[in-house]
């Protein structure tokens with residue numbers, strides 16, 4: 390893992406944009422994207438750049454079960470607001486959280502990922518070390534699957550909802566095995582609340598109890614962290 394420590398999110402987002410630009414210049418055409426607060430400044434940087442995505446494809450990590458793409462809390466809506474409305478792509482894939490048959494949906498999403506190998510995957514990290522919505526205890530072997538969200542994730546994500554009770558209890562998420570197939574991964578983390586998870590991911594043992602630790606087994610991972618998120622590193 391290559392670890393880049395930056396002063397703040399803005400500096401980190403600019404480094405992320407530089408890496409993205411280099412990959413695009415080298416022919417990258419499929420990008421794995423994440424939601425949450427972490428990539429927002431990175432998406433702003435993309436919007437303000439002259440990069441053209443009209444022949445590129447995006448594949449997002451996850452979506453809440455039960456939310457339609459028009460629902461303001463859905464990840465489809467988030468991506469439209471934060472990136473896609475300003476930077477049109479050839480195609481944007483996210484799981485369909487409203488699919489009547491979720492088993493069919495996870496298989497269909499695996500087929501989408503297989504048909505569009507991801508050149509560059511963007512990741513955030515949960516306070517409990519999750520990547521995508523792969524919660525602690527998730528097997529490293531799974532591909533797309535339906536996840537029961539942990540209470541800590543529901544609580545952390547409740548800041549986007551009127552009440553904690555409104556947070557969906559399940560999500561469809563790309564699995565760890567799918568994430569590891571990406572050629573290059575950039576994981577970003579900002580703030581003290583991510584420091585423990587970042588330390589475990591980089592310096593701890595590789596364990597399903599901290600899903601992001603699996604990234605130690607991938608040979609092209611760039612971690613961009615601010616000083617607060619890096620504060621517990623040796």
Ligand SMILES: O=P(O)(O)OC[C@H]1O[C@](O)(CO)[C@@H](O)[C@@H]1O
Nearest residue numbers: 424425426427512513514515521
């Ligand atoms: O970026 P945030 O909002 O801290 O969330 C961290 C992680 O949690 C998720 O939003 C899922 O809960 C991921 O997509 C994200 O990487």
